[in-house]
Amino acid sequence: MLLYDSRYxxxxxxxxxxxxxxxxxxxxxxxxxxxxxxxxxxxxxDFLGDTASYDINQRLIDYKSTDSHGRAVLVGLxxxxxxxxxxxxxxxxxxxxxxxxxxxxxxxxxxxxxxYVEIFRNVPVLLWIFVCMFSLTxxxxxxxxxxxxxxxxxxxxxxxxxxxxxxxxxxxxxxxRPLGDINLGIFNVSIELLVLLAVLFGGIMAAxxxxxxxxxxxxxxxxxxxxxxxxxxxIVVPALLVLIALGFYIGKPELKGFNFKGGINMSAxxxxxxxxxxxxxxxxxxxxxxxxxxxxxxxxxxAAFALGIRPGxxxxxxxxxxxxxxxxxxxxxxxxxxxxxxxxxxxxxYMDLVSTLGGVTLNQTGREMEAILMLMAIYLTISLLISxxxxxxxxxxxxxxx
Amino acid sequence: xxxxxxxxxDMLPQLPPPSSSIGFVGWLxxxxxxxxxxxxxxxxxxxxxxxxxxxxxxxxxxxxxDADSLAQxxxxxxxxxxxGREYACWAVISDRWDQIIxxxxxGNLNEGLYWRPILGLILILVALSPLLYPSLPRSMxxxxxxxxxxxxWLIWGGSIWGPLTIALCIxxxxxxxxxxxxxxxxxxxxxxxxxAGFVLLGMAFSPVSQALNSVAPIELQPVPSREISGFVxxxxxxxxxxxxxxxIAVLLALGRQSDLFIVNKxxxxxxxxxxxxxxxxxxxxxxxxxxxxxxSSFNLDPVIAVMVLVTLFTAAYIAEVIRxxxxxxxxxxxEGADSLGxxxxxxxxxxxxxxxLKISIPGIVSNFISVFKDTTLVSIVALNxxxxxxxxxxSDSDWNGIVWELYGFIAFVFFIFCFSMSxxxxxxxxxxxxxxx
Numbered sequence: 001m002l003l004y005d006s007r008y009x010x011x012x013x014x015x016x017x018x019x020x021x022x023x024x025x026x027x028x029x030x031x032x033x034x035x036x037x038x039x040x041x042x043x044x045x046d047f048l049g050d051t052a053s054y055d056i057n058q059r060l061i062d063y064k065s066t067d068s069h070g071r072a073v074l075v076g077l078x079x080x081x082x083x084x085x086x087x088x089x090x091x092x093x094x095x096x097x098x099x100x101x102x103x104x105x106x107x108x109x110x111x112x113x114x115x116y117v118e119i120f121r122n123v124p125v126l127l128w129i130f131v132c133m134f135s136l137t138x139x140x141x142x143x144x145x146x147x148x149x150x151x152x153x154x155x156x157x158x159x160x161x162x163x164x165x166x167x168x169x170x171x172x173x174x175x176x177r178p179l180g181d182i183n184l185g186i187f188n189v190s191i192e193l194l195v196l197l198a199v200l201f202g203g204i205m206a207a208x209x210x211x212x213x214x215x216x217x218x219x220x221x222x223x224x225x226x227x228x229x230x231x232x233x234x235i236v237v238p239a240l241l242v243l244i245a246l247g248f249y250i251g252k253p254e255l256k257g258f259n260f261k262g263g264i265n266m267s268a269x270x271x272x273x274x275x276x277x278x279x280x281x282x283x284x285x286x287x288x289x290x291x292x293x294x295x296x297x298x299x300x301x302x303a304a305f306a307l308g309i310r311p312g313x314x315x316x317x318x319x320x321x322x323x324x325x326x327x328x329x330x331x332x333x334x335x336x337x338x339x340x341x342x343x344x345x346x347x348x349x350y351m352d353l354v355s356t357l358g359g360v361t362l363n364q365t366g367r368e369m370e371a372i373l374m375l376m377a378i379y380l381t382i383s384l385l386i387s388x389x390x391x392x393x394x395x396x397x398x399x400x401x402x
Numbered sequence: 403x404x405x406x407x408x409x410x411x412d413m414l415p416q417l418p419p420p421s422s423s424i425g426f427v428g429w430l431x432x433x434x435x436x437x438x439x440x441x442x443x444x445x446x447x448x449x450x451x452x453x454x455x456x457x458x459x460x461x462x463x464x465x466x467x468d469a470d471s472l473a474q475x476x477x478x479x480x481x482x483x484x485x486g487r488e489y490a491c492w493a494v495i496s497d498r499w500d501q502i503i504x505x506x507x508x509g510n511l512n513e514g515l516y517w518r519p520i521l522g523l524i525l526i527l528v529a530l531s532p533l534l535y536p537s538l539p540r541s542m543x544x545x546x547x548x549x550x551x552x553x554x555w556l557i558w559g560g561s562i563w564g565p566l567t568i569a570l571c572i573x574x575x576x577x578x579x580x581x582x583x584x585x586x587x588x589x590x591x592x593x594x595x596x597x598a599g600f601v602l603l604g605m606a607f608s609p610v611s612q613a614l615n616s617v618a619p620i621e622l623q624p625v626p627s628r629e630i631s632g633f634v635x636x637x638x639x640x641x642x643x644x645x646x647x648x649x650i651a652v653l654l655a656l657g658r659q660s661d662l663f664i665v666n667k668x669x670x671x672x673x674x675x676x677x678x679x680x681x682x683x684x685x686x687x688x689x690x691x692x693x694x695x696x697x698s699s700f701n702l703d704p705v706i707a708v709m710v711l712v713t714l715f716t717a718a719y720i721a722e723v724i725r726x727x728x729x730x731x732x733x734x735x736x737e738g739a740d741s742l743g744x745x746x747x748x749x750x751x752x753x754x755x756x757x758x759l760k761i762s763i764p765g766i767v768s769n770f771i772s773v774f775k776d777t778t779l780v781s782i783v784a785l786n787x788x789x790x791x792x793x794x795x796x797s798d799s800d801w802n803g804i805v806w807e808l809y810g811f812i813a814f815v816f817f818i819f820c821f822s823m824s825x826x827x828x829x830x831x832x833x834x835x836x837x838x839x
Contacts, residue, residue, distance in 0.1 A: 013589055014664040021668055028695045035694045106440050107433035108447050122820035123813045124775040126789065131813075134805050340680035347782050358686055368690045375686070376679045383678035 036369060045374075047365040048073065054360050056351045058267040061187035069361045074186065076356030077378060083270060083352065084339040087277040091338060092331070094278065095285025102290050113286065121283040126344050128280050133272030133348045140165040143259050160252045162260055167267040169253035169260045176247030192246055199242050203235035210234065269350035273342065281338045285331065292327035293319065332390035336383055343379070353378060465490025465807075470497070471800035494801050495811050501795070502788050502812065505631030518622065519634045522556040525549045526641065533763070534826070550645065557630060557638055559622035563614040567607055575599030588747040627705035631786030633815060635705075640774040642709045644766070647717035652759075654721035656750065659728050669721070676718035681776050684711040689783045708780055716773050723765035727758035761834060767827035771820045788812045 036042060048070035055065050060078045063071060102113040120128065143164045162169040179191035210230050218224040253263030296319050304314040345352035346359055353375065362371040418424075422431060435441040466489070469475045475491035495502075504519055529549035532542040551565040579595035586594075615621070630638060657669030676684075688707040696702060731754060739749035781790035792808040795801050 009587075009589070010662050014662050016593075017668065018664050031697055032691075032694045035698055038698065104440075104443075105433065105436065106443055106447075108444050108451075112447060112451065118821060119817065122771075122775075122817045122824065124778040124789075124816060126778045126781070127809060127813055127816070130789070131809055134809075138805065343680040343682045344779070344782075346682070354680075354682060358683070362690075369694060372683060372686050372691055376683050379680055379683060380675060380678040384674075 032369065041367065041369075043369060045370055047361075047367050047370070050365065052361065052364075054364070056356070058265075058270050058351055069365065071186075072361060073353070073357045073374075076351055076353040079270075079350065080339070080342055080345070080352040080354075081382075083273055083277070083342045083345070083350070084335075086274050087281065087338050087342065088335050090274070090278045091281040091285055091334070094282040096289055098282060098286040099289025099293065102286055103293060117283040117286055120279055121287075125276065125280040125341055126347060129273055129276030129344055129348060132275040132279070133269065136167075136268050136271055136275075137165045142166075143255065146255050146260075160250070160263075162253055162255075162263075164260070165268065166259065167265050168271055169263045169265055171250045171252050172262070172264045174249055174251040176249060178246070195246075196239060196242055199238045200235065203238055206234040207231040267350070269345065269348045272348055273345050273350050277338055277341055280341070281334055284334045284337070288327050288330035288334065289323075292323035292325075292330070295326045296322045328390070328394050332387060332394070335390070336386055339382060339386065340379065461489050462810075463489075465492040467492045467496050469493035472802065472804050473800075490807050490810075491804060492807055494795065494804050494807050498795050498801075499811070501632060502791050502808075503633045503815070505629070505634050505786060505791065507625045507629035507631060507634070515623070518556045518559070522553045523637070525552055525556070553641065555622065557625065557634070558627065559624040561611060561615045562620045562622075563611040563618075564607075567611040567614070568603065570610070571599055571603040571606065574602060588745065592747075627703045630705060632791055633788055635780070635785065635787050636774060636777040639705075639709055639712055639777045639780070640770060643712045643716040643773050644720075644770050646709075646713045647720055648766075650713070650717040651720035651724055652755065654717060655724035655728060658721065658725055673718045673721055676715055677722070681712070681715055682779050682782060684715050685779055685783055687711055704783075705785065708783070708785065712773065712777070716769060719769050719772075720762075720766055723762045723769060724758060726765065727760075727762035728754065730761055731757055764827040764831040764834070767823055767830070771823050771827075774823075775816065775820065788815070 033043070049068050051065075052067055052069045052072040053065050054072070056063055056072065056075050056079075058079060059075045060082060061075060063075045098113050098116070102110050102117070104110055140163050143162075143166060146162065146164070160171045175192050179195065181188035181190050182194070207227075207230075210227050214225050214227045251262050253260040253265075255261075300318050300322065301314055304318040305311075309317065342352060343354045346355045349355070357371050357378075358375045362368060365371070419428075422428060434444045466475060466478055469478060469491065470493070472491055472494070475493055476488065479488050480486070500516075504516055525545075526549060528542075529546040532538045532540065532546060551569050555562055555565045575595045575598055578598045579591055582591040582594055585591075654669045654673060657665045658673065660666050660669075685708055688711040689704050692702055692707045692710075693700075735753055735757065736749070739753045744752065778787055778789050781787045781793070784790065786794065789812065792812060795808060796804060
């Protein structure tokens, strides 16, 4: 009998389970096809080519309301990636600083960090996003407050940054002798940026060559030539020369009419979402950093001191590499969480992937099935990419420090 | 010069430590001003704290609790403080706290339906007590099982015989399983019992519950799921998700640890897909797509649909926690079970799972905290969780323009719940650690 013979039992059970799962999937899919056909909405993705006819005020690439839904979705995806990227960077910086400060022997500082962590991680992130958004729109001055001789508000940092309730305006890099753009079909890339990146990359490669040379000399003669100044020169000087050659200058935002013109506009929803996600995720990164540092055996520090290694180097060469093994997996999962939490953008009107594809596009075209399946597929891809990249890095760190 | 002029023969008495290193001053020196950098940090932090508190505390403390509308609040402030300063208008909380906590569904205080969610919450606490304090007698688990059926009855109302009939079907399924497993292996007996349970439910549910209800009509005023709102909705979604997801999560975790290739890949795929997408997309699936996936005759309740999807979401996360617990068990436990001649399910039930689940409890509690916080997402699909209710209150002309007081109150309630649960989970973690090593 297939069930009582232990050689076949595993296979029988698996076939049975597979049959159950497949029939459940078939049943659901069949229902969906029948219901959609009854509504006259067969599963097709051609709506992505239709005219979107809605505006997106915060965008990284050119977009007009006459563009297609597909392009609107792309704008949304880039906005999701933008806020996730910004959030990950600020949360990491604040989290590492906070984690170290929480372990500091300064009673007041470590207590305050603890209180911050407890308050922010025990309240829903959506609430924090609302709070950050409303702080900006309610407390920050209106653009018209900046106008006139008796202006109630003033710009920060030598008239270059304006914090208003419509968003934050920051200066943008401009070139008086621009090289133009390359059209990549989907979006344009400015040649200046490419040149600058190429020059920077060349500089870094030269610096690495310089380090390798210093290594060789050290092996041969026992003395290592100082590399830091040459390296800085390799990286900074060519980049500066390119900037001067292109006529680099900073374009400040200026008040014209009812609003600021020029500069880069970071809209209020972007700032609110960024701030909210950062403040929330920082608490988890603080905990990760703290647990990582505490997981390193105290004997390691003591042994390093016994060898005469100074405290700063002990932290850098002995404690942190071992702490990283604990910190990095937690950091990865926090980056993933932040990216997924950025989908809450729809609650405050930041036009990310969910607000475009799962919001306006869905409502305009009525293609729920296609839109939501696409949405899930895109997020799944992003998640898998992040966790894949980070796991690869994690494995490398693991191998290096053994 | 060889003669030594002085050698001390007896010990000096011990001196007390210098006054600068003991007492309050000593504490200050070692904890706040141990170095120049530390002193700067302390002063800067204290200054920042002072600025923060001096701007927030008066706003909270001088707020007024007794007014009918925001306009009246402002009048009182104008009357009381000539400099035009405004403080919190807590009157909105004293006016509407019951809506935020209990939602729209249980009427207002006078109609007296509040005892239902309150009793539900107390029942949950009683039900959790054997888990929280393992020293309590095991018979307390009866309360846990009873709560599984009483809590939904208290929230949704209707006849008590509905939940009881379901309980009856489950009990008979368990007995069918026990009976059947005498004659056949577990892998066969379990699906049989499950199928039998469902068949029993399908056939007997309405006749039996109606018959019992006509004999002893014990009914509560029914509450449509759409109207469950406020913190009651958050707590209900959270509780349902955790309780319903536990069995699914155990199966998924066992599946992911299993040697059976197809079972392993199916469980892994399900867990990774669910964990790879944001909860909001799953909530969209619940509110928008579920109606397509089910037969068109099926009338799906949006709140139930959200609960189902949140349950699946939670199950994937808890499965990972339980997998961690399974992996943390020493190999000797598995080998011990094998050497006793137990089969797979006996080993899991009697030896592996009790230990694995015990070490997973802190992880499960922290998952419950995050699910409870994530229930605020349902406000995006227009269900009335506390945030949705706050939007409703703000659209009332009396309280139009009030923001911070409502968010502050909601944040405070969430904080109380989540903070106490996280403290409990930390306590448990410490206790379990000493129990194991």
